Amino acid sequence: MVNTRRSTRAFAGFLALIMLAVWLTMMCFTTAVSAAEGEKNSTINGADDLVGKTIGVQLGTTGDIFATDYEKDGTARIERYNKAADAVQALKQKKIDCVIIDEQPALSFTAVNDDIKILEEEFAVEEYALCVKKGNSELLQKINDALKKIKADGTVDKINTNYIGTDEEKGTMPYQKKDVKRTGDLVVATNAEFPPYEYIENNQIVGIDMDIMQAICDELQMNLVIENMAFDSILPAIQSGKASVGAAGMTVTEDRKKNADFSDSYTTTKQVIIINKGTSAISDGNKENRKTLSFTDKLRQNFIDDNRWQYILSGLGNTILITIFAIVIGLVIGTLVAIVRTVHDQNHKLKILNFLCKIYLAVIRGTPAMIQLLIIYYVIFASVNVNKVLVAVVAFGLNSGAYVAEVIRSGINAVDKGQFEAGRCLGLNYRQTMFSIVMPQAFKNMLPALCNEFISLLKETAISGYIGLQDLTKGGDIIRSQTFEAFIPLVAVALIYLVMVLLLSYGVSRLERRLKQNESR
Amino acid sequence: MKADKQTNEILIEVHGLKKSFGEHEVLKDISTTVKKGEVIAIIGPSGCGKSTFLRSLNLLEEPTGGTIKFEGTDITDKSVDINKMREKMGMVFQQFNLFPNMSIRQNIMLAPVKLGKMTKEEASQKAEELLKRIGLSDKADAYPNSLSGGQKQRVAIVRALAMNPDVMLFDEPTSALDPEMVGEVLSLMKELAQSGMTMVIVTHEMGFAREVADRVMFFNDGVIAEENTPNEIFSHPRNQRLKDFLSKVL
Numbered sequence: 001m002v003n004t005r006r007s008t009r010a011f012a013g014f015l016a017l018i019m020l021a022v023w024l025t026m027m028c029f030t031t032a033v034s035a036a037e038g039e040k041n042s043t044i045n046g047a048d049d050l051v052g053k054t055i056g057v058q059l060g061t062t063g064d065i066f067a068t069d070y071e072k073d074g075t076a077r078i079e080r081y082n083k084a085a086d087a088v089q090a091l092k093q094k095k096i097d098c099v100i101i102d103e104q105p106a107l108s109f110t111a112v113n114d115d116i117k118i119l120e121e122e123f124a125v126e127e128y129a130l131c132v133k134k135g136n137s138e139l140l141q142k143i144n145d146a147l148k149k150i151k152a153d154g155t156v157d158k159i160n161t162n163y164i165g166t167d168e169e170k171g172t173m174p175y176q177k178k179d180v181k182r183t184g185d186l187v188v189a190t191n192a193e194f195p196p197y198e199y200i201e202n203n204q205i206v207g208i209d210m211d212i213m214q215a216i217c218d219e220l221q222m223n224l225v226i227e228n229m230a231f232d233s234i235l236p237a238i239q240s241g242k243a244s245v246g247a248a249g250m251t252v253t254e255d256r257k258k259n260a261d262f263s264d265s266y267t268t269t270k271q272v273i274i275i276n277k278g279t280s281a282i283s284d285g286n287k288e289n290r291k292t293l294s295f296t297d298k299l300r301q302n303f304i305d306d307n308r309w310q311y312i313l314s315g316l317g318n319t320i321l322i323t324i325f326a327i328v329i330g331l332v333i334g335t336l337v338a339i340v341r342t343v344h345d346q347n348h349k350l351k352i353l354n355f356l357c358k359i360y361l362a363v364i365r366g367t368p369a370m371i372q373l374l375i376i377y378y379v380i381f382a383s384v385n386v387n388k389v390l391v392a393v394v395a396f397g398l399n400s401g402a403y404v405a406e407v408i409r410s411g412i413n414a415v416d417k418g419q420f421e422a423g424r425c426l427g428l429n430y431r432q433t434m435f436s437i438v439m440p441q442a443f444k445n446m447l448p449a450l451c452n453e454f455i456s457l458l459k460e461t462a463i464s465g466y467i468g469l470q471d472l473t474k475g476g477d478i479i480r481s482q483t484f485e486a487f488i489p490l491v492a493v494a495l496i497y498l499v500m501v502l503l504l505s506y507g508v509s510r511l512e513r514r515l516k517q518n519e520s521r
Numbered sequence: 522m523k524a525d526k527q528t529n530e531i532l533i534e535v536h537g538l539k540k541s542f543g544e545h546e547v548l549k550d551i552s553t554t555v556k557k558g559e560v561i562a563i564i565g566p567s568g569c570g571k572s573t574f575l576r577s578l579n580l581l582e583e584p585t586g587g588t589i590k591f592e593g594t595d596i597t598d599k600s601v602d603i604n605k606m607r608e609k610m611g612m613v614f615q616q617f618n619l620f621p622n623m624s625i626r627q628n629i630m631l632a633p634v635k636l637g638k639m640t641k642e643e644a645s646q647k648a649e650e651l652l653k654r655i656g657l658s659d660k661a662d663a664y665p666n667s668l669s670g671g672q673k674q675r676v677a678i679v680r681a682l683a684m685n686p687d688v689m690l691f692d693e694p695t696s697a698l699d700p701e702m703v704g705e706v707l708s709l710m711k712e713l714a715q716s717g718m719t720m721v722i723v724t725h726e727m728g729f730a731r732e733v734a735d736r737v738m739f740f741n742d743g744v745i746a747e748e749n750t751p752n753e754i755f756s757h758p759r760n761q762r763l764k765d766f767l768s769k770v771l
Contacts, residue, residue: 427608
C-alpha cells in the first residue's frame with residue numbers, strides 16, 4: 001500500500017520534471033524567435049526624435065523626471081522600471097524604443113551589451129549631490145565642509161578617475177580607507193543598481209558614491225553604514241530617519257528640494273539616450289558571437305563567474321529564515337485570535353478583544369501584503385534602525401496570522417460540538433477542553449488549509465526586495481542586473497521556489513496521513 | 522429490592538427551573554428532587570424539554586430561571602466552580618462523543634489525570650479495570666473508530682465512571698444504536714443501577730424504564746405532566762397526554 005503510494009508519488013514527480021523540461025525548451029525557442037524577429041530600425045537620433053516613442057527609465061531617476069515632461073505633453077509613452085538594468089533588458093527585447101539614463105551607467109551597460117549604443121547627442125547635463133533630511137543643517141554643513149576638503153586635496157578626482165578614467169587609469173587608484181578613530185554610525189541610503197556610482201560586486205556595495213561617502217566618513221570620523229534600497233525609497237528613508245544621507249547619483253531637482261536638503265555637487269554628469277544598434281553589419285557579427293554562447297556557458301556566466309551563486313544562496317537563506325519565523329509568528333497570532341473569536345462566539349465574552357481582532361483581520365486581509373511590508377518598514381519602524389529580516393518576519397508573520405486565524409477558527413468550528421460538551425461534562429474547564437480535546441482535532445481538519453497558507457506565505461516573501469532585503473527573488477534579480485540574462489536567473493529562482501513548495505506540501509501530506517492512520521487503528 | 526439501595530438523602534434539588542431559547546420557552550417552572558441511589562427515567566414526546574432538563578442539571582444548558590442544588594450547593598450561583606460540580610456528575614450522550622484522536626485507554630484516563638484525581642499509572646489501571654468490567658480489555662489501545670456503536674457507548678459510560686461520579690446523567694443513550702446493540706448498553710446500565718448508582722435517564726426504552734427505574738417522569742410541553750412509580754405510570758396513567766403517548770410507543 002505504502003509502496004504503491006511512493007511509486008505514484010515518484011511518477012508524479014517525474015511527470016512534473018518532464019513537463020518542466022518541455023516548457024523550458026519551448027521558452028528557449030520563443031526567446032530565440034522573438035530575438036530573430038522584430039529587428040526594427042531605430043530612427044532615434046536625438047531628443048527631438050523621442051516624439052511618439054516608448055521611453056524606458058528607472059523609476060524616480062533624473063531620466064524619469066525628464067521623460068515625464070514628454071509624457072505630460074502626450075508626445076511619448078514612458079515605461080518605468082525598478083532597475084536601470086531592467087529598462088536596458090526591455091530595450092534589448094524591443095519592448096521599448098530607448099532608455100534615458102545617466103552617462104556612466106549607460107557606459108557600463110553598453111560595455112557589456114554589444115547590441116545597444118549611446119546616442120552622441122547628450123540629452124541633458126546635470127550635477128550630482130548628496131541629500132540629508134530637510135532642516136538637518138548641522139549634518140549638511142559638516143558634509144559640505146568634508147566635501148570641500150576632499151575636493152581640494154584631489155581625493156574626489158582620484159575616485160572618479162579610478163572608476164571612469166581612461167582604460168589605463170581605471171582601477172589604479174582605489175580609495176584607501178583612512179585609519180582614524182571613529183565614533184557613531186553614518187547611515188547612507190543608496191540604490192546599488194547604478195554602476196559605476198553604486199553597484200554590487202562580490203556581495204559588496206561599491207562605486208564612486210560609496211568611495212566618496214567613505215572619504216567623507218573618514219573626515220567626519222564616523223563609521224560608514226550602507227543601506228541598499230529601491231531608488232524611490234531613498235528620500236522616504238531620509239525623511240523617516242532610517243538613513244542620514246542619501247548617496248545615489250542624485251540630481252538636484254525642484255521636487256526633490258521640497259523633500260530633502262542637498263549638499264554641494266560632487267560630480268557633473270550627462271543624461272544620455274541608449275538605443276538598439278539596429279541591423280548593422282557589426283551587430284550581425286556580434287549576434288553570431290552571442291549565439292555561440294551555449295547553454296552551459298550561460299549557466300557558468302550566471303552562477304559560477306564571480307561566485308554569483310552566492311546571491312542565490314544567501315537570498316535563499318533569507319527567504320527560508322523569513323518564512324519559518326513568519327510561520328511561527330503567524331501560528332501564534334492566528335491561534336490567539338482564533339481563540340478570542342471562538343470564545344466570543346461561544347460565550348459572548350471578550351467583547352473588546354474580539355472587536356480588536358476583527359479590526360486586525362479586516363485591515364490585514366483588506367490590504368496588500370506589499371503595502372503592509374512597506375508601512376511596517378517605513379512608518380512603524382521608521383525611526384529605528386532595525387534588521388530588515390526582522391522587519392520582514394514581523395510583517396509576514398502579522399500578515400499570515402490573519403489568514404491562519406480564520407483557518408484555525410473554521411477548524412475549531414468544524415469539530416463536533418459534542419466533543420466540547422463531553423470534555424466539559426468530565427469536569428475539564430474551557431481551556432483544558434479547548435487544548436486537549438478540540439484543538440488537536442481542529443488541527444487535523446485545518447492542516448490542508450494551513451499548508452496552503454504556508455505555501456502562499458513562502459511565495460509572498462518574494463516582495464521582500466521592496467525594502468531592499470536580499471531574498472531569493474532579489475538574489476536572482478542581482479544576477480540578472482549583472483549578466484543581462486533574464487531567462488536563466490528567473491527560471492532558476494522559480495525552480496527553487498517550486499522545489500521548496502513541493503517539499504513543504506510533501507511534509508504536510510505525510511503528517512496528515514500519519515494523523516489519519518492513528519484514528520483507524 | 523429497588524427500595525433497598527435508596528436512602529432519603531437528597532442529591533439534586535430542582536426548584537422553579539426555567540429555560541427559554543429566545544422567545545421559545547422550553548422548560549416552564551420545574552421543581553423536583555433526586556434522592557441518592559435513585560434511578561429516574563424521563564420519558565415524553567420529542568420537543569417536550571426532557572433533554573434540555575437533563576442538560577440543565579449539569580449546566581450544559583444555562584437555566585434562565587430557578588435553582589438547582591447539587592449536594593447542597595446551588596450550582597446556578599455564578600460563584601460556584603461548575604467544573605468541580607461536573608466532576609461529580611457523569612454524563613453519557615446519544616452520540617457517545619468519544620474523542621476520536623485518542624485511544625480508548627486515553628479517553629478514559631484524560632479527565633482523571635488532567636484534573637489531578639489520579640496519577641497516570643492509577644488512571645491506566647482504573648481504565649483496565651473498567652474495560653475488563655465491560656469485556657473490552659483487548660480494545661484498550663484501539664481507537665474509537667474501530668469500535669461498534671454499542672462498544673462505543675459502553676466505553677463512554679465507563680469513561681464517565683472513571684471520575685467516580687455521584688450521579689450519572691444519560692441523554693438518550695441507546696437512540697443512536699442499531700437495535701442489536703441496544704441490549705448490551707442497557708444491561709450495563711442495569712448493572713450500574715443495581716450497584717447503587719444514582720441515575721437520571723432520558724430514554725425511549727419503555728421496557729427498560731419500567732424494569733429498572735424507581736420513578737418515571739413524563740415530560741410534556743415543558744412541564745412534568747406526571748411523575749410516579751413505573752408501575753403506576755405504565756399501568757394506570759392518569760394524564761391524557763401520557764395515555765396518548767403510551768398508546769403510540771407501547
